[in-house]
Amino acid sequence: xxxxxxxxxxxxxxxxxxxxxxxxxxxxxxxxxxxxxxxxxxxxxxxxxxxxxxxxxxxxxxxxxxxxxxxxxxxxxxxxxxxxxxxxxxxxxxxxxxxxxxxxxxxxxxxxxxxxxxxxxxxxxxxxxxxxxxxxxxxxxxxxxxxxxxxxxxxxxxxxxxxxxxxxxxxxxxxxxxxxxxxxxxxxxxxxxxxxxxxxxxxxxxxxxxxxxxxxxxxxxxxxxxxxxxxxxxxxxxxxxxxxxxxxxxxxxxxxxxxxxxxxxxxxxxxxxxxxxxxxxxxxxxxxxxxxxxxxxxxxxxxxxxxxxxxxxxxxxxxxxxxxxxxxxxxxxxxxxxxxxxxxxxxxxxxxxxxxxxxxxxxxxxxxxxxxxxxxxxxxxxxxxxxxxxxxxxxxxxxxxxxxxxxxxxxxxxxxxxxxxxxxxxxxxxxxxxxxxxxxxxxxxxxxxxxxxxxxxxxxxxxxxxxxxxxxxxxxxxxxxxxxxxxxxxxxxxxxxxxxxxxxxxxxxxxxxxxxxxxxxxxxxxxxxxxxxxxxxxxxxxxxxxxxxxxxxxxxxxxxxxxxxxxxxxxxxxxxxxxxxxxxxx
Numbered sequence: 038x039x040x041x042x043x044x045x046x047x048x049x050x051x052x053x054x055x056x057x058x059x060x061x062x063x064x065x066x067x068x069x070x071x072x073x074x075x076x077x078x079x080x081x082x083x084x085x086x087x088x089x090x091x092x093x094x095x096x097x098x099x100x101x102x103x104x105x106x107x108x109x110x111x112x113x114x115x116x117x118x119x120x121x122x123x124x125x126x127x128x129x130x131x132x133x134x135x136x137x138x139x140x141x142x143x144x145x146x147x148x149x150x151x152x153x154x155x156x157x158x159x160x161x162x163x164x165x166x167x168x169x170x171x172x173x174x175x176x177x178x179x180x181x182x183x184x185x186x187x188x189x190x191x192x193x194x195x196x197x198x199x200x201x202x203x204x205x206x207x208x209x210x211x212x213x214x215x216x217x218x219x220x221x222x223x224x225x226x227x228x229x230x231x232x233x234x235x236x237x238x239x240x241x242x243x244x245x246x247x248x249x250x251x252x253x254x255x256x257x258x259x260x261x262x263x264x265x266x267x268x269x270x271x272x273x274x275x276x277x278x279x280x281x282x283x284x285x286x287x288x289x290x291x292x293x294x295x296x297x298x299x300x301x302x303x304x305x306x307x308x309x310x311x312x313x314x315x316x317x318x319x320x321x322x323x324x325x326x327x328x329x330x331x332x333x334x335x336x337x338x339x340x341x342x343x344x345x346x347x348x349x350x351x352x353x354x355x356x357x358x359x360x361x362x363x364x365x366x367x368x369x370x371x372x373x374x375x376x377x378x379x380x381x382x383x384x385x386x387x388x389x390x391x392x393x394x395x396x397x398x399x400x401x402x403x404x405x406x407x408x409x410x411x412x413x414x415x416x417x418x419x420x421x422x423x424x425x426x427x428x429x430x431x432x433x434x435x436x437x438x439x440x441x442x443x444x445x446x447x448x449x450x451x452x453x454x455x456x457x458x459x460x461x462x463x464x465x466x467x468x469x470x471x472x473x474x475x476x477x478x479x480x481x482x483x484x485x486x487x488x489x490x491x492x493x494x495x496x497x498x499x500x501x502x503x504x505x506x507x508x509x510x511x512x513x514x515x516x517x518x519x520x521x522x523x524x525x526x527x528x529x530x531x532x533x534x535x536x537x538x539x540x541x542x543x544x545x546x547x548x549x550x551x552x553x554x555x556x557x558x559x560x561x562x563x564x565x566x567x568x569x570x571x572x573x574x575x576x577x578x579x580x581x582x583x584x585x586x587x588x589x590x591x592x593x594x595x596x597x598x599x600x601x602x603x604x605x606x607x608x609x610x611x612x613x614x615x616x617x618x619x620x621x622x623x
Contacts, residue, residue: 062400072221096251098251104275104311121446122300167200237321281369377408435553437580
C-alpha cells in the first residue's frame with residue numbers, strides 16, 4: 038500500500054532518503070544475501086587454489102600465521118565497510134560514500150575516481166574468475182590425460198562459456214538468483230565437510246613442527262621477513278570482494294540492517310572454514326616437490342590425487358571446487374553490473390543514459406549486465422597474447438579494491454574523531470515517515486549540466502522561476518541546503534561499532550589497508566624481469582590518472598556527484614535547475 042507520497046515500503050523510504058527511486062526488485066532476504074556474500078568470498082576454496090603463493094614465500098608457517106593475521110585484519114576492514122553500508126545502503130557503495138564524506142572541494146573528483154576504479158575492478162574480477170575457472174578445467178583434463186597440451190586460446194574460450202552461464206542466470210532467470218545463492222551456500226558448507234573429511238581420513242599427516250615452523254623463501258628475497266610480506270598477499274586475495282553484497286543493497290529488504298550483518302556473517306563463517314582448510318591442507322600436503330611441480334598447474338589438484346590415488350576421486354573433488362567458482366562468477370557478474378548501472382545512473386560513465394536503463398519486466402539492468410560481460414570477455418583475450426599482461430588486469434582485484442576501501446574509511450575515521458556524525462535515529466525536517474519528509478544522509482541536489490538536476494527551492498527562484506516538479510506547500514518548506522548531500526549532516530546507520538572501540542577499529546583498518554596496498558605491488562620473486570614484474574601500480578595508477586584526465590577535460594561538466602531522481606524530487610517538492618538559472622551554492 039502506497040503512502041500519499043508514493044512510497045510503498047520502508048525500503049522505498051530509506052532509498053528516497055538517499056535520493057533514489059526504487060527501480061530494482063528486492064529479491065534477497067537475509068539468508069539469500071548471506072549465501073551471496075559467502076559465495077563471493079569462497080574462502081576455503083580460495084585457500085586451496087591460491088595456496089602456492091603464500092607457501093612459496095613464507096612456507097607452511099608463513100601461510101598459517103599469515104592467514105590468521107589476514108583474517109582478523111580483513112574482518113576489521115569489512116566491519117568499517119559494514120558501518121558505511123548501514124549509513125548509506127546503496128548500489129553505488131564506495132563512490133557514494135566518498136562524496137558523502139569527502140571535504141567539500143574534493144567531493145566530486147574523489148567520488149568520480151573511486152567510481153571508475155570500483156567499476157573496472159569488478160569487471161576485471163569477472164575476467165579473473167572465469168579465466169581461473171578455465172585453467173582449472175584444463176588442469177583437470179591434464180590430470181586425466183597427461184599428454185594434453187594446454188593452450189591459452191582454449192582457456193579463453195572456456196572463460197567465455199563461463200561468462201555465458203553467468204549471463205544466463207543474471208538476465209534470463211534473475212528470480213532464480215536468490216534461491217541459487219541459498220543452494221550454493223548449502224553446497225559450500227557440504228563441500229567443505231566432504232573434502233576435509235577425505236583429506237583427513239586418507240592422507241598421511243605432516244608433523245606439527247613442519248606445519249608451524251617451516252619457512253620458505255622461493256622468491257629469493259634478501260630476508261625472510263620480506264618473503265613473508267610478499268607471500269602474505271596470497272592470503273589477502275582469499276578475502277577480497279566482501280563488499281559485493283553492498284552493491285546489491287537496492288535488491289535487499291531492510292538493507293541498512295541486513296547488509297552489514299550479511300558482510301560480517303559471511304566473513305566470519307568463511308574465515309572459520311578457511312582456517313580449518315588451511316590447517317588441513319598443511320598437515321595433508323604430502324610430498325611438497327610433487328605438489329609444487331604439478332603438471333596440472335594447481336597444487337591442490339595434485340594433493341587430491343596424491344591422497345586418493347584415484348583420477349576419478351580427484352576429479353570429483355576438483356569438480357566441486359569448479360562448481361563453486363562458477364557460482365562465485367555469477368555473483369560477481371551481478372555485483373559488477375549493479376555497480377556499473379549505479380555509476381551510470383549518476384552520469385559517471387560514457388553512454389550513461391543507455392547503461393542506466395532497467396528492464397521493466399525483470400527489473401534488471403540488462404544493458405549493464407551485457408556490457409560488463411562483454412568487457413570481461415574482451416579482457417580475457419589479453420590472456421591469449423600474454424599471461425603477464427593478463428596478470429596486470431588481475432592486479433586490480435587487490436590493489437584496486439583496497440584503494441576503494443581506504444578512501445571512504447579514512448574519511449569516516451576523520452569524521453568519527455571530530456564527532457561530526459550524529460546518532461542513529463536523529464531526524465531532520467522532512468521525510469521521516471510516509472507523509473513527511475526528512476533525510477538521514479541527505480539526497481543530493483545536483484550541480485549544473487546534469488540530465489535531471491534538482492535542488493531545493495530558494496529565494497532566487499522568485500526572480501527567475503524554473504519549471505517546478507511540484508509546488509512546495511508551507512508545511513514542506515525547505516532551506517536551500519536541507520537536501521544537499523554535500524552539506525547534509527552525517528548520521529549513523531542502525532549498525533555500528535560503538536564508542537572508542539569503533540574508532541580504534543577504524544584506525545587499525547586504515548593502517549592495514551595502507552600495508553596491503555604497499556605489498557600488493559611487489560613482484561613474487563627475484564630477480565625481476567618483464568615476465569615476473571608486478572604491474573599493479575601501473576594498472577591501478579593508470580586507471581586513476583586516465584579517469585582523472587578525463588574528469589578535468591570533460592566529465593567535471595557532466596558529473597555532479599550522486600543525483601536525485603526526478604520522482605523523488607517531486608515528492609520532496611524540489612525544483613529543477615534551468616539553463617541560465619541560479620546554481621546551488623555548494
